[in-house]
Amino acid sequence: MKVKILYFASIREKLGRDAEDVELPPGVATIAGLRTHLRSRGGAWAEALAEGRLLRAALNQDMAQPAAAIKAGDEIAFFPPVTGG
């Protein structure tokens, strides 16, 4: 299945990209699963999405927990904790 992934702020800078469309292998079914899958690319991906790093995720523009299920066509975003206001 294909999903759209967006990256913001320090994550975007570390990865050198702000968006991509990704075809996911079977078995990647949650936000946490997607994060692990992207980490397996190694290099900047392993670092920016490292397990210990405090990250937030959004699913179709709503804040989402790691266990949230993803489906084809979803828009998923990864970013650091927010600092507006």
Place this chain on the structure above:
Amino acid sequence: MKVSVQKEDFDLGAEVKAISANPKIGAVATFTGLVRDVAMTLEHYPGMTERAIAQIVEQARSRWQVMDCTVIHRYGKLRPNDQIVLVAVASAHRGDAFAACEFIMDYLKTQAPFWKKEQGADGARWVEAKATDDKAAERWK
């Protein structure tokens, strides 16, 4: 109810006037956030940011009597003393206006996707989220 995520500056007086017309309104509470000493760039998530703020305003409306409300948050390059954010809440009485205004600000700080990058003398750095902001939002639960 107005939510705007914009590059442009805003006029506090004009925004307050715009939500004060109803003669049943007896109180307008406003909060204006300013850039302190360091120039910064504010990044956001177009679409989600507006949506997140609108949801926060809806939560405030379900808890307090809010007759009108305006939230404006800027993005892009900002300099010291620039205005960043405005929350203005109109109610019949001050209690609701004060509480809703503070609630919206506290939730905006922890829920709305904005990220500040400060441009210091020794280079640029992303601002870290503060635990005190999480605490401020927690107390409304």
